[in-house]
Amino acid sequence: MSGSRGRVxxxxxxxxxxxxxxxxxxxxRSGFQGATMAEIALRAGMPKSNLHYYFGTKVEVxxxxxxxxxxxxxxxxxxxxxxxxxxxxxxxxxxAKMRLTAERPDASRVFANELLHGAPEIGDYLRGALRxxxxxxxxxxxxxxxxxxxxxxxxxxxxxxxxxxxxxxxxFETQVGAxxxxxxxxxADYRRATDHVLNLVLRGCGLMPPAAIEEPPCSx
Amino acid sequence: MSGSRGRVxxxxxxxxxxxxxxxxxxxxRSGFQGATMAEIALRAGMPKSNLHYYFGTKVEVxxxxxxxxxxxxxxxxxxxxxxxxxxxxxxxxxxAKMRLTAERPDASRVFANELLHGAPEIGDYLRGALRxxxxxxxxxxxxxxxxxxxxxxxxxxxxxxxxxxxxxxxxFETQVGAxxxxxxxxxADYRRATDHVLNLVLRGCGLMPPAAIEEPPCSx
DNA sequence: GTCTATAAGTTGATAGAC
DNA sequence: GTCTATCAACTTATAGAC
Numbered sequence: 001m002s003g004s005r006g007r008v009x010x011x012x013x014x015x016x017x018x019x020x021x022x023x024x025x026x027x028x029r030s031g032f033q034g035a036t037m038a039e040i041a042l043r044a045g046m047p048k049s050n051l052h053y054y055f056g057t058k059v060e061v062x063x064x065x066x067x068x069x070x071x072x073x074x075x076x077x078x079x080x081x082x083x084x085x086x087x088x089x090x091x092x093x094x095x096a097k098m099r100l101t102a103e104r105p106d107a108s109r110v111f112a113n114e115l116l117h118g119a120p121e122i123g124d125y126l127r128g129a130l131r132x133x134x135x136x137x138x139x140x141x142x143x144x145x146x147x148x149x150x151x152x153x154x155x156x157x158x159x160x161x162x163x164x165x166x167x168x169x170x171x172f173e174t175q176v177g178a179x180x181x182x183x184x185x186x187x188a189d190y191r192r193a194t195d196h197v198l199n200l201v202l203r204g205c206g207l208m209p210p211a212a213i214e215e216p217p218c219s220x
Numbered sequence: 221m222s223g224s225r226g227r228v229x230x231x232x233x234x235x236x237x238x239x240x241x242x243x244x245x246x247x248x249r250s251g252f253q254g255a256t257m258a259e260i261a262l263r264a265g266m267p268k269s270n271l272h273y274y275f276g277t278k279v280e281v282x283x284x285x286x287x288x289x290x291x292x293x294x295x296x297x298x299x300x301x302x303x304x305x306x307x308x309x310x311x312x313x314x315x316a317k318m319r320l321t322a323e324r325p326d327a328s329r330v331f332a333n334e335l336l337h338g339a340p341e342i343g344d345y346l347r348g349a350l351r352x353x354x355x356x357x358x359x360x361x362x363x364x365x366x367x368x369x370x371x372x373x374x375x376x377x378x379x380x381x382x383x384x385x386x387x388x389x390x391x392f393e394t395q396v397g398a399x400x401x402x403x404x405x406x407x408a409d410y411r412r413a414t415d416h417v418l419n420l421v422l423r424g425c426g427l428m429p430p431a432a433i434e435e436p437p438c439s440x
Numbered sequence: 441g442t443c444t445a446t447a448a449g450t451t452g453a454t455a456g457a458c
Numbered sequence: 459g460t461c462t463a464t465c466a467a468c469t470t471a472t473a474g475a476c
Contacts, residue, residue, distance in 0.1 A: 031337065034253035037452060047461055052453060112336055112392070116329055117251065119394045126398035134399050151423065157416040160396055161385055168384035174339045176380055178346035179354050196377040203371065204424035256469065267443055272471060
């Protein structure tokens with residue numbers, strides 16, 4: 001307590017966390033240009049000069065927020081392995097993605113905004129780690145298809161579809177809410193959304209019987 | 221030619237069109253806050269005071285761009301009528317949406333940005349015309365499902381999925397391009413994307429045989 | 441209708457006391 | 459490490475000559 005130098009930056013770590021949390025919220029609402037340091041500082045409960053003390057510039061704050069988000073994105077445990085069950089792997093991925101979208105909508109929005117503006121800060125990540133990951137998993141999926149374990153679906157585009165189908169509930173929540181007649185989405189909405197996406201994708205990949213359609217007789 | 225007052229504002233109409241085209245591009249790239257009147261003026265090839273002469277304020281320019289886009293959105297001829305063939309109606313809608321996305325990606329991006337920021341300008345449209353449209357078409361779709369003409373899919377969420385699946389190719393083109401190893405998407409990419417979305421959705425709605433999966437024997 | 445010059449306001453960033 | 463005061467740059471919008 002009296003020691004002038006405790007473990008390196010315990011206070012620093014805490015304050016940086018507070019700032020990043022506030023920044024994620026503000027960047028999600030207003031985008032990079034629209035967000036102001038004053039607004040972030042207000043939300044973080046400290047004068048804006050402190051933000052500059054900890055991060056230097058506005059871009060650095062933004063980069064830190066993005067780095068935080070990319071960790072979330074990559075931490076998703078995916079089960080796309082040759083021996084896995086395609087249906088289980090896809091279900092698990094969709095559920096994980098949807099849970100992340102529901103729990104961290106602001107993270108999704110900051111990411112969406114960055115992409116929408118041409119990804120000036122995370123272009124390297126997209127062309128590097130993300131591209132490699134998709135390439136890897138696509139090999140696995142092509143293997144499943146060749147083995148007749150799922151319908152012929154373009155693996156890369158399947159990933160685009162999965163991202164779009166799940167993240168749309170955070171990025172465009174305003175639109176979804178307006179159409180459903182609510183101001184924002186609750187747990188029940190997300191449960192329904194998850195069921196819907198699971199059904200659509202699993203059936204779309206031939207991993208589910210096309211139930212609810214009248215069973216055609218076996219012999220034409 | 222010498223008449224001081226020809227048909228009302230022929231020049232005006234032309235110049236407003238030039239400005240709106242430039243504005244759509246700039247707003248798509250930079251968002252509302254990020255875009256500057258100077259940049260729009262430069263792209264439109266006129267001094268920025270002219271923009272104020274024609275539209276008054278920056279917000280008015282933005283509103284005009286959005287109004288232009290909403291026309292496009294609603295002009296989509298949809299064939300969701302009780303007697304229509306579900307498969308044909310869905311195919312047509314997907315193809316139209318994807319064509320619009322490919323031909324006017326900037327329009328999609330401006331719209332996406334507006335939604336992402338909480339739709340401050342078009343909230344009324346979302347809660348009014350759009351909600352009514354979706355409600356209407358959902359009744360039709362529920363009729364198809366009750367008649368056993370397609371699989372049980374939540375109609376409202378189906379629309380969210382269709383919008384997400386198609387517009388993602390414009391809004392997040394940077395991500396798609398990075399994963400596919402290109403700097404931007406060409407006609408071949410859009411053809412492939414359309415095929416993919418058609419397959420996924422039609423099969424997902426039970427409107428297509430789950431081909432490419434080994435046919436299970438008729439009797440278990 | 442078109443253009444240059446400029447006013448008025450906002451924002452990122454820093455200086456310097458504590 | 460924290461805070462107040464302030465600077466410098468930028469942006470919207472307008473005034474007023476042509």
